Amino acid sequence: MSSGDASQAVAVLAGLELLTAVLLAWRxxxxxxxxxxxxQGFALAGLVAVIGVAEGEPVLWLVALLVAVLKGVVLxxxxxxxxxxxxxxxxxxxxxxxxxxxxxxxxxxxxxxLLLGAAGLVVVAYLAARPVARVVTGATGQALPxxxxxxxxxxxxxxxxxxxxxxxxxFLVLDNGIATTAFLATGGVPLVVELGVSLxxxxxxxxxxxxxxxxxxxxxxxxxxxxDLDQLRELHD
Amino acid sequence: MSGEVRVVVAVVLQTVVVVVAAxxxxxxxxxVRARWEGRVGQGLLQPWRDLVKLARxxxxxxxxxxVVAWVAPVVVLGSGLLLAALVPTVTTAGxxxxxxxxxxxxxxxxxxxVALGLLGLDAGSAFGGMGSSRHLTIAALxxxxxxxxxxxxxxxxxxxxxxxxxxxxxxxPGRVVAPAGVLAVVALAIAVVAETARIPVDNPxxxxxxxxxxxxxxxxxSGRDLAAVELGSWLRLSVLxxxxxxxxxxxxxxxxxxxxxxxxxxxxxxxxxVKTAVSGVLLATAEVFMAKxxxxxxxxxxxxxxxxxxxxxxGSYVIG
Numbered sequence: 001m002s003s004g005d006a007s008q009a010v011a012v013l014a015g016l017e018l019l020t021a022v023l024l025a026w027r028x029x030x031x032x033x034x035x036x037x038x039x040q041g042f043a044l045a046g047l048v049a050v051i052g053v054a055e056g057e058p059v060l061w062l063v064a065l066l067v068a069v070l071k072g073v074v075l076x077x078x079x080x081x082x083x084x085x086x087x088x089x090x091x092x093x094x095x096x097x098x099x100x101x102x103x104x105x106x107x108x109x110x111x112x113x114l115l116l117g118a119a120g121l122v123v124v125a126y127l128a129a130r131p132v133a134r135v136v137t138g139a140t141g142q143a144l145p146x147x148x149x150x151x152x153x154x155x156x157x158x159x160x161x162x163x164x165x166x167x168x169x170x171f172l173v174l175d176n177g178i179a180t181t182a183f184l185a186t187g188g189v190p191l192v193v194e195l196g197v198s199l200x201x202x203x204x205x206x207x208x209x210x211x212x213x214x215x216x217x218x219x220x221x222x223x224x225x226x227x228d229l230d231q232l233r234e235l236h237d
Numbered sequence: 238m239s240g241e242v243r244v245v246v247a248v249v250l251q252t253v254v255v256v257v258a259a260x261x262x263x264x265x266x267x268x269v270r271a272r273w274e275g276r277v278g279q280g281l282l283q284p285w286r287d288l289v290k291l292a293r294x295x296x297x298x299x300x301x302x303x304v305v306a307w308v309a310p311v312v313v314l315g316s317g318l319l320l321a322a323l324v325p326t327v328t329t330a331g332x333x334x335x336x337x338x339x340x341x342x343x344x345x346x347x348x349x350x351v352a353l354g355l356l357g358l359d360a361g362s363a364f365g366g367m368g369s370s371r372h373l374t375i376a377a378l379x380x381x382x383x384x385x386x387x388x389x390x391x392x393x394x395x396x397x398x399x400x401x402x403x404x405x406x407x408x409x410p411g412r413v414v415a416p417a418g419v420l421a422v423v424a425l426a427i428a429v430v431a432e433t434a435r436i437p438v439d440n441p442x443x444x445x446x447x448x449x450x451x452x453x454x455x456x457x458x459s460g461r462d463l464a465a466v467e468l469g470s471w472l473r474l475s476v477l478x479x480x481x482x483x484x485x486x487x488x489x490x491x492x493x494x495x496x497x498x499x500x501x502x503x504x505x506x507x508x509x510x511v512k513t514a515v516s517g518v519l520l521a522t523a524e525v526f527m528a529k530x531x532x533x534x535x536x537x538x539x540x541x542x543x544x545x546x547x548x549x550x551x552g553s554y555v556i557g
Contacts, residue, residue: 008415012414014416019416019545022544110536116540119544119547
């Protein structure tokens with residue numbers, strides 16, 4: 001693979017990551033984040049594989065496989081899984097508990113500010129990454145701003161998400177951004193490091209998912225995506 | 238034949254082809270939709286028959302309508318014809334005096350949009366005003382997207398004229414799949430759907446007063462005026478659809494040089510008719526499976542397409 005092909009492939013995959021990040025910001029409250037997240041994970045894995053081929057390091061193939069399985073399959077599946085739905089609350093307690101009144105329709109907020117904000121963040125990322133991209137040599141430096149942009153958009157999603165699921169999605173986009181930056185800036189991360197980081201992320205998502213389902217059970221939310229922040233504003237017994 | 242004459246011949250041929258084919262394209266869209274819905278359909282010729290019927294009738298004006306009611310249909314038709322001449326559909330050759338520049342094309346589009354909006358307001362009827370207000374709101378959100386998307390496409394070529402952009406994609410097919418190019422074409426496609434009043438922004442076949450946008454504005458027109466407005470809108474639909482088709486699949490278009498010869502033009506005509514018909518079938522099929530968006534959701538869709546165009550511009554500097 002020539003360096004021109006490699007940089008073209010890196011550009012396509014980085015563009016795909018950016019596009020899925022925007023789609024995740026664009027997504028309505030009822031649509032599942034699984035598809036875009038999986039595409040983003042596979043694009044990241046593809047990026048690692050391309051870097052592996054370009055740098056001639058077979059270890060990166062293992063890393064790419066790990067990333068594809070974890071970020072392309074496991075984590076997106078975990079995010080959309082709702083353990084709260086199967087774990088029924090104790091019937092004795094449920095009979096006593098006051099029924100929680102909640103809106104029948106999922107209220108969608110306008111995502112225009114978030115979308116425009118994401119566009120602005122991409123520009124900020126481009127400006128912020130310029131000094132770093134100048135230092136990085138090879139085919140990967142030019143796509144480095146995409147990693148920064150993913151980090152910033154992930155933070156925005158994390159900060160503005162009103163449901164546990166959308167906050168988790170923001171966290172995963174943030175993590176993908178960090179991973180993208182790491183791979184593009186250093187030309188590949190050692191297997192041990194990537195393994196440690198992946199296990200950390202997996203553990204965090206599992207813990208947050210359990211926590212989210214506990215909150216759902218306690219507050220009786222049935223809306224897709226978990227309990228809304230509005231339902232946590234006042235005290236419940 | 239000198240180069241100058243050849244270019245003129247090519248542009249005239251292109252305009253004639255678009256004018257003849259535009260009602261057929263609308264017929265294809267309606268027929269495909271009818272077949273998907275299990276109806277027989279009215280046939281591909283029906284839009285042409287409607288046009289001929291309307292053109293023979295004397296236009297009636299509402300009480301209190303002004304000169305705008307006479308002028309606006311002509312302006313709508315004129316802007317459609319000018320678009321057909323300027324935008325590279327059959328050939329990328331264009332008149333040197335009036336280049337198919339990004340800003341020229343967008344302003345010609347906008348002239349037609351504003352004329353249609355004024356036509357809806359002129360008679361003072363409630364529905365016309367509602368339609369005009371919605372139409373102009375959508376136009377104000379769409380035009381920046383069109384500008385940005387075409388600008389993103391123009392960055393790798395170094396020219397904002399549409400002809401060289403299409404030629405550049407023909408010469409270097411790698412650009413067709415480059416991320417910035419894909420983002421820009423997707424943004425442009427959404428903008429075109431909004432600009433031409435198709436589902437999910439507007440329903441072209443509705444006559445439900447509370448939801449219609451385009452139909453509300455032409456309610457007061459009749460006879461020849463209605464024929465002019467309809468043909469103008471159809472021209473705009475066909476030209477924009479053909480432009481998107483030419484950007485995605487640039488092969489077959491007659492390139493400029495010093496003026497394309499007749500064989501190249503013949504290939505160009507066949508290619509653009511096939512491409513536009515295929516994209517029309519795809520558009521109509523996609524529409525069958527979609528519902529019209531609520532009006533308050535439309536800005537969200539258009540902001541999304543604006544952000545895609547914006548990313549395409551930044552991306553064309555960052556990731557090529």
